[in-house]
Amino acid sequence: MKRIVILTGAGISAESGLKTFRDSDGLWEGYNIEDVATPEAWARNPELVQSFYNERRKSVLDAKPNAAHLALVRLEEKYDVTIITQNIDDLHERAGSKKVVHLHGVITRSQSSIKANLTYPIEGWEIKMGDTCELGSQLRAHVVWFGEAVPMIEKAAQLCAEAELFILIGTSLAVYPAAGLMDYVPRDVTKYIIDPNIPTAINRRIVEMPYKATVGVPMLVEELLANEH
Numbered sequence: 001m002k003r004i005v006i007l008t009g010a011g012i013s014a015e016s017g018l019k020t021f022r023d024s025d026g027l028w029e030g031y032n033i034e035d036v037a038t039p040e041a042w043a044r045n046p047e048l049v050q051s052f053y054n055e056r057r058k059s060v061l062d063a064k065p066n067a068a069h070l071a072l073v074r075l076e077e078k079y080d081v082t083i084i085t086q087n088i089d090d091l092h093e094r095a096g097s098k099k100v101v102h103l104h105g106v107i108t109r110s111q112s113s114i115k116a117n118l119t120y121p122i123e124g125w126e127i128k129m130g131d132t133c134e135l136g137s138q139l140r141a142h143v144v145w146f147g148e149a150v151p152m153i154e155k156a157a158q159l160c161a162e163a164e165l166f167i168l169i170g171t172s173l174a175v176y177p178a179a180g181l182m183d184y185v186p187r188d189v190t191k192y193i194i195d196p197n198i199p200t201a202i203n204r205r206i207v208e209m210p211y212k213a214t215v216g217v218p219m220l221v222e223e224l225l226a227n228e229h
């Protein structure tokens with residue numbers, strides 16, 4: 001089966017009611033990134049960081065996968081599909097996608113604050129101060145903060161290098177190392193970009209699809225399922 005690699009960002013979850021980053025003028029739900037999404041913020045005020053992610057988790061649990069997430073599941077009928085996502089929501093999994101690589105972690109799991117690869121499922125929507133890992137350290141959201149390592153980046157780069165078809169959905173490609181992944185996709189592989197405001201990525205063999213995700217993704221999936229590519 002032909003290998004399709006899909007790189008998604010906040011734009012694919014926008015129509016599920018989850019805010020994107022760049023179009024909320026640099027604030028994330030009214031907070032500066034430096035105050036809620038860095039190791040320094042956690043050291044300075046762990047309660048604020050914890051409650052920020054508890055609120056985010058509540059809105060993720062209330063959100064539903066949209067027609068874009070669901071259309072990507074249908075691609076698996078005919079292609080070997082791997083989704084690399086920058087999103088910390090679990091909408092791809094809840095839609096039924098089998099292979100999802102979370103570059104920035106996933107908010108529905110917790111992690112030890114001293115050993116990042118010790119992660120746990122979360123009962124309900126909140127992690128409380130005082131909830132600890134098996135090593136006795138405070139639990140935090142299993143997300144990659146600015147300034148932290150992105151352990152999945154090598155695997156993601158390898159997946160992109162082996163892609164036979166590439167689809168970019170709803171990302172501004174503003175944040176590295178995720179933004180550099182597209183460069184690993186072989187030049188002769190066709191790349192589709194679905195985003196109402198196409199990031200000015202000038203690259204050969206790009207099929208620009210200036211649509212919202214719930215319009216563009218089902219449209220492309222129908223096309224890919226109907227014809228040989």
Ligand code: APR
Pocket residue numbers: 008009010011012014015020021022023086087104169170171172173174175194195196197198199211212213214
């Ligand atoms: N359908 C498709 N694309 C959309 C839609 C939609 N309905 N609405 C917005 N977009 C596009 C925007 O045009 C933009 O290109 O989604 C992209 C959102 O870009 P960002 O807000 O920068 O989100 P993202 O690229 O995922 O950010 C990457 O930055 O803040 C960090 O770690 C965070 O994972 C995040 C990373």
